[in-house]
Amino acid sequence: MKDYISNQLQYCGNKALDSTCQLFYKAVAIGSGVLIKIKQEHYLVSAAHVIEPIYIESMTIPNGEILVELQGELITTEIPINLERKDDKIDLGIIKLTKFCSDELAKRFRFIELNQIDSDHTALESHQYMFCGYPKETTIVDNMKMKINPTPLKVRTKIAKRAPLTLPDYTTGTKWVLDYDRN
Numbered sequence: 001m002k003d004y005i006s007n008q009l010q011y012c013g014n015k016a017l018d019s020t021c022q023l024f025y026k027a028v029a030i031g032s033g034v035l036i037k038i039k040q041e042h043y044l045v046s047a048a049h050v051i052e053p054i055y056i057e058s059m060t061i062p063n064g065e066i067l068v069e070l071q072g073e074l075i076t077t078e079i080p081i082n083l084e085r086k087d088d089k090i091d092l093g094i095i096k097l098t099k100f101c102s103d104e105l106a107k108r109f110r111f112i113e114l115n116q117i118d119s120d121h122t123a124l125e126s127h128q129y130m131f132c133g134y135p136k137e138t139t140i141v142d143n144m145k146m147k148i149n150p151t152p153l154k155v156r157t158k159i160a161k162r163a164p165l166t167l168p169d170y171t172t173g174t175k176w177v178l179d180y181d182r183n
Contacts, residue, residue: 012130016130016132017132017152017154018109018110019034019035019036019109019110019111019112020032020033020034020035020109020132020133020134020152021033021034021035021044021061021062021105021109021134022061022062022134022139022148022150023046023050023051023059023060023061023070023134024059024060024061024062024067024148025055025058025059026058027060027141028136028141029134029136029139029141029148029150030050030055030059030136031046031047031050031133031134031135031136032046032050032133032134032135033045033046033050033051033095034046034112035105035109035110035111035112036111036112036113036114036117037111037112037113037114038113038114039114041096042096042097042101042102042105042106042111043094043095043096043097044070044072044094044095044097045092045093045094046093046094046095047091047092047093048076048077048085048088048090048091048092048093049085049086049088049091049093050093051074051076051093051095052076052085052093053074053076056070056074056095061105062148062150063104063105063107063108063109064107064108068101068104068105069101070095070097070101071097071098071100071101072095072096072097072098072101073095073096074093074094074095075093075094075095075096076092076093076094077090077091077092077093128156128157129156129157130154130155130156130157131153131154131155131157132152132153132154132155133152133153134150134151134152134153135153138150138151138152138153139151
């Protein structure tokens with residue numbers, strides 16, 4: 001049974017990574033984002049500190065053999081008055097991608113559609129959850145071979161009674177939650 005659960009979680013993690021891309025700023029890994037399609041529009045969702053307006057013009061996403069230039073309209077949560085981005089409790093950034101950019105990314109990634117997102121999910125202690133992403137710390141850039149070796153972070157966790165969600169002892173990088181239904 002333990003192997004079955006492990007295999008299912010591995011499958012879910014790999015499926016989640018099909019819609020998760022790594023983000024680079026001037027050839028340096030800075031985090032990751034999730035690709036979402038709502039109606040006919042395509043979006044990249046990440047943390048606002050990853051896709052700050054100052055970074056957007058030089059951001060790229062590895063798409064197999066090429067780097068796709070990130071293009072689109074950026075919306076982020078506002079930085080609290082007299083504070084810094086690290087004080088932003090929401091820390092959400094969304095880019096409405098151009099058609100060219102979304103078409104290029106669709107060659108490698110799968111966009112999650114709105115009907116695949118459970119927006120009314122209640123976290124349960126009986127469920128296991130997985131966090132996936134490409135933190136900058138796990139990426140290897142081989143400048144000699146001109147190759148990027150992104151290494152995803154996949155961490156399994158459970159809900160704790162005392163808090164809404166127990167995170168592993170890993171505080172940097174972008175993560176998102178995938179609910180795995182054992183049935």
